[in-house]
Amino acid sequence: MRVLTVPNLISFARLLLVPVFALLLARGQDGWALAVLAGSGASDWLDGVLARRMGQVSRLGQMLDPAADRLFIVVTLVALALREIVPWWLLGVLALRDVVLAVMLVVLARAGYAPLPVHLAGKAGTFALLYAFPLLLLAEWDSWLGTVAGVAGWAFALWGVALYWFSAVLYLAQARELLRDDPIDAPDPA
Structure with missing residues (x-):
């Protein structure tokens, strides 16, 4: 199984952006937090497209991608709830x-x-x-x-x-x- 594929690296980078996003939200730097969240959303689409087009669909990628999605959703929801936005x-x-x-x-x-x-x-x-x-x-x-x-x-x-x-x-x-x-x-x- 190939681990170091372009789609897997993108998914891994998305996972690394979760704490960055959380820190930005906690500090009230909403503009930067929005940019990180938008970049994560775009890269979520990109890693799937690249995996299919490059023939690099992997079990690891199928686990990393939804993990990054779930973490972004949970972190965002908790932060927005703490700030009484949702x-x-x-x-x-x-x-x-x-x-x-x-x-x-x-x-x-x-x-x-x-x-x-x-x-x-x-x-x-x-x-x-x-x-x-x-x-x-x-x-x-x-x-x-x-x-x-x-x-x-x-x-x-x-x-x-x-x-x-x-x-x-x-x-x-x-x-x-x-x-x-x-x-x-x-x-x-x-």
Whole structure:
């Protein structure tokens, strides 16, 4: 397995940007934090495109990319909730979904299954959330741009939550089918 591929290096760089982003938010340097978040979002798209075009899709990349997404989402949500830009329920709803899916992954792993392939709904939900957060941060600016960003940010956030949970339902249904058809659970013919 090739580890040092261009897409993997981009994903790793995104992981390294998470603490930088958190520090910028904590210091109130919202402009720089927005730039890091926007760069991370663009590189999220770029690493996937490059992996497919260069034939460098790897299991490591398939783990690094969603890990960077999750970390950015969690760090951003916690920071925005601490600054009272978003309500705590938003963090709770998204965290609950990830806990449910983490339990599902443990159950699948115990039955000998690998993690399920990513659904388009999950990618779309992540995409919407990663667009929502910079817009919600931008909404703090006292201008017409802040007002427009707030409306667009909440639209992306609510669609992101809906798609995030819709994908969770899809994953749970897929896991149920796998486990139901599992020959381990089938009655012994003897």
